[in-house]
Amino acid sequence: MASFGLQAICLTVLVLVPLYYTDAVPLGSLKTWIEMPLPPRGRPPEPPRQATGRPKPPTSTDIVNGRLQEPSKVPDTVADINESAIRSVEPGPYVEGAPAGDGRGNNRFAAFLPSNVVPVAPPEPTRPKPKMVRISHLDEGLLLRKVQPVYPRPAIAIRQQGTVVLQAMIGRDGSIQGLHAVSGPPLLIGSAMDAVRQWRYKPYLLNGEPVEVETQITVTFVLGG
Numbered sequence: 001m002a003s004f005g006l007q008a009i010c011l012t013v014l015v016l017v018p019l020y021y022t023d024a025v026p027l028g029s030l031k032t033w034i035e036m037p038l039p040p041r042g043r044p045p046e047p048p049r050q051a052t053g054r055p056k057p058p059t060s061t062d063i064v065n066g067r068l069q070e071p072s073k074v075p076d077t078v079a080d081i082n083e084s085a086i087r088s089v090e091p092g093p094y095v096e097g098a099p100a101g102d103g104r105g106n107n108r109f110a111a112f113l114p115s116n117v118v119p120v121a122p123p124e125p126t127r128p129k130p131k132m133v134r135i136s137h138l139d140e141g142l143l144l145r146k147v148q149p150v151y152p153r154p155a156i157a158i159r160q161q162g163t164v165v166l167q168a169m170i171g172r173d174g175s176i177q178g179l180h181a182v183s184g185p186p187l188l189i190g191s192a193m194d195a196v197r198q199w200r201y202k203p204y205l206l207n208g209e210p211v212e213v214e215t216q217i218t219v220t221f222v223l224g225g
Contacts, residue, residue: 149195
C-alpha cells in the first residue's frame with residue numbers, strides 16, 4: 001500500500017507541475033506554424049504600400065475581353081463631335097483590319113477605322129509561268145543545225161515540186177520533240193520530216209527562262225534546171 005501511494009503521488013506531481021509552470025512548454029517550436037502575425041486588438045491593419053511610383057488613376061473602359069459592353073446607364077447629354085477634326089482614311093482597294101469593299105475600290109468601313117490604320121495596296125497576283133508558247137514561224141537565226149532533206153527518187157522521176165508544212169514542238173533544249181505534217185505533196189512529206197527531226201534550235205527564252213515552243217516549219221522542194 002505504501003508503494004502504491006508513493007507512485008500515485010509521483011504521477012500527480014508530474015502532471016500538475018507542467019500545468020502550473022507554463023514556461024516549460026516549448027513555445028518556440030509553435031511559432032513555425034504561424035504564417036502571419038495577428039494585428040493588435042483595437043487597431044485596424046494597415047494597407048500594403050506600393051513599392052515605387054505614383055498610384056495610377058482608375059481607367060474605365062467599355063471593352064472587356066475584346067467585346068464592347070453595354071453602358072451601365074444612359075448619359076444625360078450627348079457630346080458634340082467635330083467631324084472636321086476626325087482624320088479621314090482614304091479608301092483603298094484593301095485596308096488592313098477592315099472587310100473588303102464593294103469590288104470597285106470603295107471601302108464602306110473606312111470612316112470607322114482608327115487613325116493608325118492606313119490603306120494597303122492589294123498584292124500583285126502571281127501569274128503562272130508559261131510552259132509553252134506558240135509562234136507562227138521561228139527566225140532561222142535560231143537554228144544551230146539544219147539538215148537538208150533528200151529529194152525522193154519517185155518525186156524526181158515525175159518532177160514533183162512543192163512545199164511541205166510541218167507542225168513542230170521544240171523542247172526547252174532546242175531539240176525537235178514532236179512533229180506532224182500539215183500539208184504538202186505526199187511524196188515529199190516523209191523526206192521533209194526525216195530532215196527536220198535532226199534540226200536543232202537555240203533554247204527559246206521567255207523572261208530569261210527557256211520554254212517549249214510550238215511552231216510551223218516550211219520545207220520547199222525545188223528541182224534543179
